[in-house]
Amino acid sequence: MFTTLSDKLQKYLLPMANKIGENRYLQAVKNAFLISLPFTMFGSLVLALVNIPYMEKLMGAKALAQFQAAVTPIQNVTFNLITVVVVLGIGYSLGKSYQLNQIYVAICALAGFLIVTPVSQMTEGGTGYSLNNLGTMSIFTGILIAILCAEAYRFIVKRNLIFHMPDSVPPMVADSFISLIPVGFVLILCILINIFFGMTAFGTFNHFVYQMIQIPISRIGSSFPATMIAGVLCNLFWFFGLHGNSIVYNSVLSPIFKSLSLENLAAFQAHEAIPHIITEEFAFYFGGFNGSFIAYPVLICIFLFFRKKKAWKSLGEVAFIPGIFSIYEPIVFGLPLMLNPIMLIPMLLTPVISCVIAYAFMYAGLCPLCTGVSVPWTTPMILSGIITTNSLMGGVVQIITIGVLTVLWYVFLKILYKQEEGSENEKGAV
Structure with a gap:
């Protein structure tokens, strides 16, 4: 199918x-x-x-x-x-x-x-x-x-x-x-x-x-639903092996999000109230557009809970350094996430959950908004959150998001693990 x-x-x-x-x-x-x-x-x-x-x-x-x-x-x-x-x-x-x-x-x-x-x-x-x-x-x-x-x-x-x-x-x-x-x-x-x-x-x-x-x-x-839908579409394209960020973000949303970031930056410079929750920095470092909110939870699950599975452990060792810097193609194509029906649900839920958590914290005033300060997209999580919000709470929100998403990915990786173990046992019995 x-x-x-x-x-x-x-x-x-x-x-x-x-x-x-x-x-x-x-x-x-x-x-x-x-x-x-x-x-x-x-x-x-x-x-x-x-x-x-x-x-x-x-x-x-x-x-x-x-x-x-x-x-x-x-x-x-x-x-x-x-x-x-x-x-x-x-x-x-x-x-x-x-x-x-x-x-x-x-x-x-x-x-x-x-x-x-x-x-x-x-x-x-x-x-x-x-x-x-x-x-x-x-x-x-x-x-x-x-x-x-x-x-x-x-x-x-x-x-x-x-x-x-x-x-x-x-x-x-x-x-x-x-x-x-x-x-x-x-x-x-x-x-x-x-x-x-x-x-x-x-x-x-x-x-x-x-x-x-x-x-x-x-x-x-800058609307919350539009950002969430865009994140879902990004991961949907990645599920089918297509570069979702290039298709959804670079082609259409980039000028809009950049202009919002620049408006926040102007307000931050002037020491005025920052106007927008949704910006380019929000999308990449809190909304899951750059893949870190997939790479980090999957790698945590592999090293903490699934080390006994040699294939996954080897993949984790290869994907660890790239994953820290938001490069998650080794996981997409190596686990694989691509065309893996079990993995489709967490892939689509990841941007939804990450957007909801970050937006809720920022909307409630528990975390400062992104200032518009730009960092390379390969900046590791926690550090990127602190710099882009000019607050330790930015890193805290990312830690909370990673923790919640780790639970989500553990559930589905456990299902995949049992499925693969069952298949290997059947082959061994034959």
């Missing part, structure tokens, strides 16, 4: 998932966030460092304030300008995909984004861009404008509406003249967008996108 179902999934769902995953725009957005990763991760480490609990008692209030002020520029360029990095990344990625001049497409995307971004009047005179309009508040605006600018640039180039230069002209000079008309078209288009929305009740394109697109999408993506 499961083989037939797997074949049907391979036939119908996998091509659909591949098509979504290979979508040019989704790929560009994903690549842009990957480009931004070193900046946000380094900024997260610095932010976590300056906000270590009890740091004020260790350094003194004045020294801590001076230290925090000194590293503020790092936070500005890694978090408060995140949309600028994403816009450049999308422009570059789409330019490369369309075999255009990547640097010109990237700068066009940035210029277009700055045109539609409102300019603020400074208190000391003059004008400038508010960091709020270059950071998380404008992430969806940046994505849309970057895609629009890249497509507008491509529209002109594809129709050969460019200056053609002789071969004797140096390449850099030729590129400048070739890009003149596409660049002009993109900038004029963005000016028209700016003028149009200036005549509406929204005032700016940024405000329109934030109110009509970013807020509704974020509310849907």
Whole structure:
């Protein structure tokens, strides 16, 4: 039955998932966030460092304030300008995909984004861009404008509406003249967008996108049921040997969860109330999206209760180090969990239980919300919980979750153990 179902999934769902995953725009957005990763991760480490609990008692209030002020520029360029990095990344990625001049497409995307971004009047005179309009508040605006600018640039180039230069002209000079008309078209288009929305009740394109697109999408993506269902779908795909995280998370949910994380991070920086329970960090380190809540309970069960089964013990020894760092493919394909009907139930229940426990603790105020501080997805459990919540309770919640899930997995591993032992005894009797 499961083989037939797997074949049907391979036939119908996998091509659909591949098509979504290979979508040019989704790929560009994903690549842009990957480009931004070193900046946000380094900024997260610095932010976590300056906000270590009890740091004020260790350094003194004045020294801590001076230290925090000194590293503020790092936070500005890694978090408060995140949309600028994403816009450049999308422009570059789409330019490369369309075999255009990547640097010109990237700068066009940035210029277009700055045109539609409102300019603020400074208190000391003059004008400038508010960091709020270059950071998380404008992430969806940046994505849309970057895609629009890249497509507008491509529209002109594809129709050969460019200056053609002789071969004797140096390449850099030729590129400048070739890009003149596409660049002009993109900038004029963005000016028209700016003028149009200036005549509406929204005032700016940024405000329109934030109110009509970013807020509704974020509310849907940050809902508890949506997160739980996404986690179940991830593990369902893994059950059939498909990379659930790539299909469910990377292709669809990544931009939504990242924007929620960045909003939490902005609030954490400003020492304000953190707005969202559901974020990328919640999904990965509390909601079971990265496989640790399968790897840890299974490995605990193997080493504590099923050491006598040589095959499982050997698997545990091989999977132990990868499992600590959230790499659970050896367990999925080695135990195996894949296409194992007994294992389907705990696989589907794992994200449900982990989400319920973490959400309940955070909703009740017993555990701080994820601050938006980013850590590598291979960060071991407990440590990841402490860092992402800036609290020991984050690690405690992970320990509780692992404990509950260990009981769940023990029940089903015991069933599998007895089944395999029975089969081996029958073979021995024959």
